[in-house]
Amino acid sequence: MDDFEQQVAPYRRELLAHCYRLLGSLHDAEDLVQETMLRAWRAIDTYDAERASLRTWLYRIATNACLTALKGRGRRALPSGLVGAETDPLAPIEPSLDVPWLQPFPTDPAVASADRGSLRLALVAAMQYLPARQRAVLVLRDVLDWPAADVAAALDTTPASVNSALQRARARLAEVDLEEEDVNEPTDREVRAVVEDYVRAFEAADVEGLTRLLAERVVLEMPPAPLWFVGKDAYAGFIERVYAMRGPAWRLRITMANDQPAVGAYVRADDGRYHAHSLQVFTVTKAGITHNVTFFDQTLFAYFDLPLDLE
Known part of the structure; x- marks a missing residue:
């Protein structure tokens, strides 16, 4: 078993990303990687290195484990995929914990990836x-x-079926609005500068300064509440509401999620400490911040090596 663990250890992280792409859930992806390793260990005597590399064999097992797990499940979503945009910044924030929400994925900016994006x-x-x-x-x-x-061998089908499925998948994705992803992206340095300016403005409770960093049609959404806003005014109105409700004392820590800039947000409580509040994932383009998905799930902080409270 120790020898097996040593052989498969280099592939755990990329298998986690693979399962996440299929499942949309970081928690579920972790479970499926464990399931993959268990299936592989049980079947290791049948593994033929001449037919496939260990990496390819593990990907086949992981893919089929994910397909089994997805049977009968609905899609994971963001609020913008479920309800219309809200226009009132004072609308009630009512979490829907029964909805299978999409989750973010921690990525390391120091690791260059051929499949970035x-x-x-x-x-x-x-x-x-x-x-x-x-x-x-x-x-x-x-x-x-x-x-x-x-792919056909991995999914027990034919190359013709694979090509047909790929064409249908690409056509379906073309129907989904990915306009923000097609905008010419700024350099990493420019993105970092925008995020650092955002952090300074947010920590200073400077709503006007924060708003200057936003694109005109910026989107703000916040799972697990089925709530999202469009436009600078709505964004600013909601942030003003946040300061009114939780106070102006905040600290932000920069990280990365889904190959995008992100911050862990902490709010000061009565004990004088700053407690984990939300994880915010940004899309930054030449026009400014076009999208902020704010995840109100403090269990995610550990995955991003973020503490649950600050001095």
Whole structure:
């Protein structure tokens, strides 16, 4: 068993990302990686290194484990995929904990990836509209760059069926609005500067300064509440409400999620400490911040190596 763990350890992180792309859930992806390793360990005597590399074999097991897990499940979504935009910044914030919400994925900015962009929140959310097998074909062909024959072998089908599923998946994605993803992106340095300015403005409770960093049609959404806003005025109005409700004392810590800039937000409580409040994931373009998905789930902080409170 120790030898097996040593062999598969280098692939755990990329398998986690693979399962996340298919499932849209960080928690579920962790469970499925564990399931993959258990299945692989039980079947290790049947593994033939001449037919496939260990990496390819593990991906086959992981993909089929995810497809089994997805049977009978609905898609994971963001608020903008479920309800219309809200126009009242004072609308009630009522979490819907029974909805299977999309979750963010921690990424390391120091690790260069050939498939950078395949984890972006908008794309993962769009992929949730695809049937499970089309989703798997799209990831194996377009993200992992597997030949159609290899995908067919992994999914126990034919190359013709794989190519047909890939065409349908691409056509469906083309129908989903990914306009913000097509905008010419700024450099990493420019993105970092925008996020650092946002942090300074937010911590200073400077709503006017924060608003200057936003695109005109900026989107703010906040799972698990089925609530989202469009436009600078609505965004600013909601942030003013946040300061009125929770006070102006905040601290933000910069991180990365889904290959996008993100921050962990902390609010000062009566004990004088700053407690974990939300994880905010940004889309930054030449026009400014076009999207902020704010996840009110403090259990996510550990995945991003963020503490639950600050001095």
